[in-house]
Amino acid sequence: MMDHSPLIDTPLTRALGIDVPLICGAMYPCSNPELIATVSEAGGIGIVQPISLTYVYGHDFREGLRRIRELTDKPIGMNVLTEKSSERYLDRMRRWLDIAVEEGVRFFVSSLGDPRWIVESVEGVGGLVYHDVTERRWAQKAIDSGVHGLIAVNSRAGGHAGALSPEALLDEIGDLGLPVACAGGVGDAAGFARALSMGYVGVQAGTRFIATTECASPEEYKRAVVEAGEEDIVLTHRLTAVPVAVINNERVKREGTEVPWLARRLLANARTKHWIRAFYSLKSVLGLKKAATGKMSPTDYFQAGKSVAGVDAIENAGDIVRRWAEETGSQKSSDIPGQPL
Ligand SMILES: Cc1cc2nc3c(=O)[nH]c(=O)nc-3n(C[C@H](O)[C@H](O)[C@H](O)COP(=O)(O)O)c2cc1C
Numbered sequence: 001m002m003d004h005s006p007l008i009d010t011p012l013t014r015a016l017g018i019d020v021p022l023i024c025g026a027m028y029p030c031s032n033p034e035l036i037a038t039v040s041e042a043g044g045i046g047i048v049q050p051i052s053l054t055y056v057y058g059h060d061f062r063e064g065l066r067r068i069r070e071l072t073d074k075p076i077g078m079n080v081l082t083e084k085s086s087e088r089y090l091d092r093m094r095r096w097l098d099i100a101v102e103e104g105v106r107f108f109v110s111s112l113g114d115p116r117w118i119v120e121s122v123e124g125v126g127g128l129v130y131h132d133v134t135e136r137r138w139a140q141k142a143i144d145s146g147v148h149g150l151i152a153v154n155s156r157a158g159g160h161a162g163a164l165s166p167e168a169l170l171d172e173i174g175d176l177g178l179p180v181a182c183a184g185g186v187g188d189a190a191g192f193a194r195a196l197s198m199g200y201v202g203v204q205a206g207t208r209f210i211a212t213t214e215c216a217s218p219e220e221y222k223r224a225v226v227e228a229g230e231e232d233i234v235l236t237h238r239l240t241a242v243p244v245a246v247i248n249n250e251r252v253k254r255e256g257t258e259v260p261w262l263a264r265r266l267l268a269n270a271r272t273k274h275w276i277r278a279f280y281s282l283k284s285v286l287g288l289k290k291a292a293t294g295k296m297s298p299t300d301y302f303q304a305g306k307s308v309a310g311v312d313a314i315e316n317a318g319d320i321v322r323r324w325a326e327e328t329g330s331q332k333s334s335d336i337p338g339q340p341l
Contacts, residue, residue, distance in 0.1 A: 007043060007325055011179040012149070012202035015128055016075055016107055019043035020325040021202030022192065023151075024209045024317070025183060026079030026109060027159070027303075028285070029056040029292035032216040033064060035209060035317055037071035042318035043325060047077040047109050047204075050096045051285065056292045057216070061096050065103045078105050082113030086278070097121055109151060109204070111160075116145035130181065134162030139173040149179040151204050157184025158207040158245050158305030161235060170198060187310025189327035196328060207307045212317040220296045222314050224249070230309040236301075239288075241267060241280040245305045250298040 006013035012021045022044035024036065029052050036046030046068075053064040068076055078100045080093060094117070097108070101122055110118050111132035119129050123146070130149035131142035139150050152169045153162045162169065166182055174180055182195040183204040195203045210217055211225040228247050235243035236257040246252055259267065263280075266272040290296055291303065 008196070008328060010196065010201040012181060015148070015179075016045060018045050018075055020321050021181070021196065022321055022324060023047060023077070023109070023181065023202060023204040025159075025204040025206040026052075027206050027210070028052050029288050030206075030210050030215055030217050031079075032057055032214070032292065033059070033068045034071065034216070035212065035214040036076055037068045038212075038214045038317040039209065039321055040068075040074040040076050041072040042321035043074075044321040045075055045077055045107060047079050047107075048100070048105075049079050050093070051081075052292065055285070056289055062099050062103060065100065065105070069103070075107060076105060077107035077109055080108050080110045080115070080118050082110055082115060082118065094121075101125055101127065110142075110147070114145055115142055115147055119146040119148075130179075132183065133173065134169070135164065136172045136176075139176055143176055143178060147178070149181065149201070150176070151181045151183050152200070154182070154184035156306040158303060158307065160240070160242055161245050161305065166195065166200075167198065170200065174199060184305055185307050187307030189324040191307070191310055192324045193328040205307065207305045208311055208320060209317055210304065211311050211314045212320065213314060214317045217292055218290075218294065218296050221291055221302055224302045225304050225308050225311055226313060228304060228308040230306045233304060233306045233308060239280070239301055239303075240284045241277050244303060247302040247304050247308075249302060251300065 004017040007019035008021055010021045020043040024039035024046040026047040026049035028049050031049035031052040039046040053059050054061055080097055106127045108118055108129045110129055115129055115131050128148040130151050131147045132151045132153050133139040134153050154166045154169050155161055155163055179201040181202040181204050182200040186192050186195055186203045186205050187208050192203050211222045224247055232248050233245050234248045236246050237243055237259050241259055263276055266276040
């Protein structure tokens with residue numbers, strides 16, 4: 001992308017023209033402009049979540065990107081969600097992608113669905129697409145669609161978690177010839193250093209960045225992330241009809257983690273499953289908005305991954321990027337213990 005000698009030199013930092021191979025992953029509803037800009041300004045890269053930017057924070061998409069640009073001129077990325085949904089939704093996503101390209105965004109993190117149209121839309125301007133994958137089958141499909149890198153979403157991730165450990169997933173997709181970043185379970189500098197020493201080109205972290213001063217989420221949410229331990233994280237189907245990592249609070253304990261019987265039947269039926277998924281997606285988009293702008297209580301869902309284990313304070317997001325970079329730079333990879341993240 002540009003001639004650049006990064007502070008931590010990996011294929012990711014070189015390709016993106018950034019200093020620290022740390023991606024602040026897209027988060028619905030937690031990706032607010034200030035958080036994205038702070039991570040990018042500190043040398044990592046913040047990812048815009050278009051529905052957060054427009055629906056939650058109320059920006060027109062282009063104006064929202066320009067708001068971030070007022071805060072930093074460093075590279076930012078965009079999350080493009082391509083799951084099979086309505087044509088109207090996909091049209092809107094295509095328009096947002098074109099606007100992002102016009103506004104100078106050159107890094108795209110795609111999740112769900114086939115990323116081919118994203119690659120085709122951005123390649124002409126030198127854009128790079130990294131696709132979120134949880135197993136080799138999806139990684140191979142994404143490669144066939146022309147992506148430039150993979151983000152390996154493991155079983156410790158916040159959001160929609162995968163099934164494999166960080167080690168097993170890298171073993172499974174590390175030989176496919178593309179750079180692989182690690183998503184899931186990295187909540188502190190030691191975990192960041194270990195992921196790099198395992199051979200990942202970078203880390204995409206979400207949960208850690210919720211408990212920051214720049215994140216617009218309510219204090220109760222940030223404190224819950226700080227206070228939770230790894231054992232407090234469970235996967236629930238009730239939020240989006242596919243497993244999502246949440247803190248096991250009063251609500252989750254009361255209602256369990258499975259969808260009700262009727263929804264289960266509709267999900268098992270090929271004809272009705274898309275409708276019921278769309279219903280759950282809409283319900284979660286509306287229900288989760290509070291986790292960015294409202295007041296939260298134990299009757300709400302608190303999305304977070306097992307990386308809560310590494311989070312022990314609400315901190316400045318830029319300090320996190322700088323400290324993780326410093327601590328990694330000061331360790332030789334041979335000093336980094338090969339324990340799980
Ligand atoms: C609250 C929350 C919301 C998320 N929303 C999205 C999203 O909208 N799109 C997406 O691609 N990933 C989403 N993710 C996944 C993150 O981008 C990232 O891959 C993940 O958080 C990494 O795991 P970690 O939480 O252990 O750091 C979300 C994660 C969290 C915690």
